[in-house]
Amino acid sequence: MHELSLAERVIGIVEGAARKAGARRVTRIALAIGALAHVEAETLQYCCEVVSRGTLAEGARIEVERTPGRAWCETCLAEVDLEQVGMPCTTCGGFRLKVTDGDQMRVVDVVIEPGAPA
Amino acid sequence: MCVTCGCGGGEAHIDGHGMRYARPRRAVATPPAAASFRPAHGTLDARHAPGTSEAQILRIEQDILSDNDTQANANRSRFLARGLFVLNFVSSPGSGKTTLLVDTIRRWGTRSPVAVVEGDQQTAFDAERIRATGAAAVQINTGKGCHLDAHMVAQAADQLAEQAQLPSDGLLLIENVGNLVCPAAFDLGEAHKVVILSVTEGEDKPLKYPDMFRAADLLLISKIDLLPHLDFDVDLAVRYARQVRPDLPVIQLSTRSGEGCEAWLDWLAAGVAAVTKAPAA
Known part of the structure; x- marks a missing residue:
């Protein structure tokens, strides 16, 4: 359950940025979580809701964009889709794959309401 | 509009x-x-x-783990500057991580100084087992936490340094919390993650927990003295591991019989030699 510790980091990043911008509250948080990232996106969403209680982000809607997994196939010498780590190349069926995209876990942006905290 | x-x-x-x-x-x-x-x-x-x-x-x-990764990079620089070869041992609970570390320290002997950072949710049992070998050890208790992070390791290194027990030109072995999921995401500043799979587990673990095997740079298959009593298929386990991490190096060993331990010590020695030479280069 490292989602809880990731959620604490999310809310920390969000609150820090919101305070710096003089926000009253945060109403929406957008995360980009790759399909190959080490995290259960729905659990992370739930954990963010729990961790946000009592912060500027309490009640914020948490949206997750899923980046598809991509990998470089050393056999095909081409970039291919990769649904999960451990699955074969969709073209050649081999496993000589190096993940090139889809393992990110990022806070993309937030929507804030300006003004002193309520 | x-x-x-x-x-x-x-x-x-x-x-x-x-x-x-x-x-x-x-x-x-x-x-x-x-x-x-x-x-x-x-x-x-x-x-x-x-x-x-x-x-x-x-x-x-901003990357969610950016604060961890920043600290991990600071740790890595600090360790490299001291000529420390740092490994992060990850596995399921019960694969024999602590036994492997105790045995490794004994076999390593006086080749170069060794210190250990032990991570567990509770108890200082593991650090005590390490200290019994004569090596320095710090125990991190994560409480409810399921993994170590770079800040914990920085504090553990500080503590070793305060006690003048953080080695130079040697080994720092970090035993992560027994968990094949969460520690995969957290860079501690190590040179390599070493994943241990014991032959009493299933050979399909690399496919069940691919993130960890993908993050590792070495697979140790442990307890191989038990192979005659088990149906564990070593070749299949290696094949599965290399499906998620092509070319993953593998060492099979048993601390009980000593089989494979030389290859493991050679791998460690090569790593230490590489980092202790690095600052002069």
């Missing part, structure tokens, strides 16, 4: 560096070619939401 849908949404702003910006329009028909992500659950539509005329979009674009 919004040019995408015609709503009267407020202006979009960016504040990564305290600047305002117009958030790039996300036209449904012509998404930006260079978009680094694609919406899976619909577009982000807050700027179209009613009642958000005052709302501002604050662009952040």
Whole structure:
């Protein structure tokens, strides 16, 4: 359950940025979580809701964009889709794959309401 | 007025560096070619939401683990400057991590100094087992936490340094919390993650927990003295591991019989030699 510790980091990043911008509250948080990232996106969403209680982000809607997994196939010498780590190349069926995209876990942006905290 | 849908949404702003910006329009028909992500659950539509005329979009674009990764890089620099070869041992509970470390320290002998950072949710049992070998050890108790992070390791290194027990030109062995899931995501500043799979487990673990095997640079298959009593298929386990991490080096060993331990010590010695030479280069 490292989602809880990731959620604490999310809310920390969000609150820090919101305070710096003089926000009253945060109403929406957008995360980009790759399909190959080490995290259960729905659990992370739930954990963010729990961790946000009592912060500027309490009640914020948490949206997750899923980046598809991509990998470089050393056999095909081409970039291919990769649904999960451990699955074969969709073209050649081999496993000589190096993940090139889809393992990110990022806070993309937030929507804030300006003004002193309520 | 919004040019995408015609709503009267407020202006979009960016504040990564305290600047305002117009958030790039996300036209449904012509998404930006260079978009680094694609919406899976619909577009982000807050700027179209009613009642958000005052709302501002604050662009952040920060990795969730950036604070950990920054600390991990600081740890790595610190360790390299001391000529320390640092390994992060990860596995399921019960694969024999602590037994392997105790045995490794005994076999390593006086080749170079060794210190250990032990991670467990509770108890100092493991650090006590390490100290019984004569090596320095710090125990991190994560409480409810399921993994070590870079800040914990920095504090553990500080503690070793305060006690004049942080070695130079040697080994720092970090035993992570027994867990094949969470520690995969957290860089501690190690040179390599070493994943241990004991032959009393299933050979399909690399496919069940691919993130950890993908993150590792060495697979140790442990307890191989038990192979005659088990149906564990070593070749299959290696094949599965290399499906998630092509070319993953593998060492099979048993601390009980000593088989494979020389190869393991040679691997360690090569790593120590590489980092202790590095500062002079």
